[in-house]
Amino acid sequence: MAPKVLVSDKLSETAVQIFRDRGIEVDFQPDLGKDKEKLLEVIGKYDGLAIRSATKVTDKVLEAATNLKVVGRAGIGVDNVDLNAASKKGVIVMNTPFGNSITTAEHAISMMMAVARQIPEANASTHAGKWEKSRFMGVEVTGKTLGLIGCGNIGSIVADRALGLRMKVLAYDPFLSQDRADKLGVHKVDLDDLLTKADFITLHVPMTEKTANILSRENLAKTRKGVRIVNCARGGLIDEDALAEMLQSGHVAGAALDVFAVEPAKENVLFNLPNVVCTPHLGASTSEAQENVALQVAEQMSDYLLTGAVTNAINMPSITAEEAKVMGPWIALAEHLGAFIGQMTDEPIKAMNILYDGIVTTMKTEALNAAAIAGLLKTANPAVNMVSAPVVAKERGIAVSTTTQEKSGTFEGYVKVTVVTDTRERSIAGTVFSDGKPRFIQIKGINIDAEIGEYMLYTTNEDVPGIIGTLGGVMADHQVNIANFTLGRTGAGKSAIALMYLDAPLSEAVLQALRATGKFQQVRPLEFNVA
Template identity: 60%
Template sequence: MTTPKVLISDSMDPRAASIFRERGIHVDEITGKTPEELAAIIGEYDGLAIRSSTKVTSKILEAATNLKVVGRAGIGVDNIDIPAATARGVVVMNTPFGNSITTAEHAIALIFALARQIPEANAQTQAGLWPKNGFMGVEVTGKVLGLIGAGNIGSIVAARALGLKMKVVAFDPFLTEDRAIEMGVEKVELDGLLARADFITLHTPLTDQTRNILSKENLSKTKKGVRIINCARGGLIDEAALKEGLDSGHIAGAALDVFVSEPAKESPLFGTPNFICTPHLGASTTEAQVNVALQVAEQMADYLVNGGVTNALNMPSLSAEEAPKLRPYMALAEKLGSLVGQLTTSTIQRISIHTEGAAAELNAKPIVAAVLAGFLRVQSDSVNMVNAPFLAKERGLEVREVKTEKAGDYHTMIRVSVKTDAGERSVAGTLFSNSEPRLVELFGIKVEAELTGHMMYIVNEDAPGFIGRIGTLLGENSINIGTFNLGRREAGGEAILLLSVDSRVPASVLETARAVPGVKRVMALAF
């Protein structure tokens, strides 16, 4: 096995490189490269660790022929073309929790800065004006804080605000009533938050649904005298409308750590009274930068060494603890998907993955992804668990998941069924000794076989002497048989023969086998 190679292309705490080396990974720290320079070297690497400076574009990904994972030391992934990475089978990870406390604290700091006009008071005092009577602030105690986004960072802000004796209301479509009670906040709709909040903080990613969530229309719905803080993402607020609100006095103050365009060298908001800004400092503390660097190195090393997937944005998470237990199931699932893909020649409308018994207790997402990877790899060798679900969706393939916790004939089983123009057909497999994948049913016929290496699949009429004829044919062509696996519907009915062989079966031998009396179908398989 070759040693994985990782490139750290942005400045990062040196302990990140140490983690890679401790895990047996070769690491290079090469920062400050232009896109063209990065494209010239990225093909050597299995992993790319970045912060915000490196832009992982489709062109970079096109040049990254060996790349398996991109790790972002931080939460924002605006600088990564995730669809392009997914299409190329590259895992994209971030570190959503490493800088949560730091970002939440920055939001709280800006609340106080707005409430007491600290930046302007500081500037005038240092200018020798001593403006003691020029600044009348407000207390935060008893005020209503409106959270737009109540995830990890939002929940930390809520906890700090409650400690300051603020009343917290939250708008978040994913916030449940139980979670709101646990946080000590009141769950409200957006219009209700806008009407009630004295301070509004935003803690949501930038998506099509959240872009300009504080639009001109929504800003007009806010309480007069509201103060607005954004430490999340530029683009959540209509900046021109925000300036209008500040100029009119409807908005008492605004503090932005993020802008639509960064670095924000110019902005209509600059110089506006009661406006405060910082240059995207939400995650800029020593502790946070160390945390995210160490976290991204641990996650990437876990993936490259053990197959563990944590905080991935384009594939199911799979912890290092889950990976050993799931790995044999994923191997079985991939083989079953590959078998179906190789044996099905008509158009497939739907693929169903049914887990039964012990398999139904596991995380189904990696199993489904493994089935799809095996199935689609028949058409392209660049398919893996990352891009398989994306490619299936792109092809309009309907994917269904079914779970049955009660065990049937086997303590654990995975069944893969496909619906085609010719009807529905399925294959099923189990694990022997909880680790060895085995086929146990093929298109309704019971047959036990190990799906491995080169194989030959024959459908025939069950008749005496047939196996001998096939054995003689292969022997005459110097093809050595590893295993013989038989199954039939009934005596004298349709039978299946699965043979493992030591080398690929030539097309000429397949053609000769098709001419053997009783043969209905012959195919070469590879796993």
């Protein structure tokens, strides 16, 4: 059955057609997002939801969305999506962070030029019939120093345009490497250095705990007298009251803001101050950008629903379609390893370590982590998936860690999962062979080679004669067919294990018969999702 997607905000017809061309059933209702009750009523029918900013994806909407797998936001901001609720529900949330990058960067440059030459005020004065030529004395940007707070995708475009205007560019960004700064032609500095040297400051960072109020009263006081400040990123990055005071005192010569702490901004302390340019969050408002983000979100959602490729996800590691092909068997293996331990462990788990060896270390291990955690937790909660698993593990107080190492054995790569409880430590390792099939290769430190099937039986015993006969005899007595049988031991007469891959699930009668023989320390039926 084809996936179904609801488009509840205004997306272009071209974007809607992309869904159709990819074989996805699409329901285009561009005004539905404004009707909360109607959205709650219908959302349960859809696998995907494509939105802009009008639709509010609340916890109530997500609770009603019984089939929802992905929410795609055409744009960068996801403030209208309850990310925590989506993650708990296992719903991927995607955005399109690069579709409006040029548009937003151009708006920042435009705002800088406007405040440098007082264009809006001069325009209003001229329209009013005044000819106040001497009143509007601007400054050149050529030769001035621009300070970028944030030099990611948008900030780097602003830097490129500013260099073209013959400005000197300083950049403060904890994630900016020196090599990247050199390639961009910017000077990497700390924040205090930027504040004291920049003639213009423009912000290009997301709103987080670390960036909130980054231009605080204290930091604004560090800026050089006559600085001009531009914010086309996010409201809440600047102390608006402090900025207003410094504009009035003349310490800050001008400000240009496209975003505000409270939006829609119907009133604000910065409104009507001289040389303050304000626009109503227009950073992404060009026809090209709106079309680009709509097309991108349609492609991203289609790729995920049809191939499993994850692009620009907020709450899950991104995996391209090509990566999905390579990583698919390893993701399945990681889930099987977690599922094995989950089914073997009856007490609360305190910690989980996932070791990656060899070629697996070159893959996106965040996705493999999520798969292993999901496998572990599904025993208790079948609704857990790769998106929700890390959130649920954190809520349960399970400390998850990873270890990587170079190729250390006969396999090109393998994954080993270890969990710790109050009383014991349990581990299992596996690999993927050239046939693309995951295998268990070690349990309890005992080397094996076990193909993984949907229905399996795990037993432990002392290594004594007759175990194989006992297992085979009980299975024969109960008409259970064995597809694959694997044995392993620590040494002659010591601990031994057996893994049987069966054609059907075991009945309680079979399990009781095996336990009644008195030859087994453990008898555990196991099930794995091998679809």
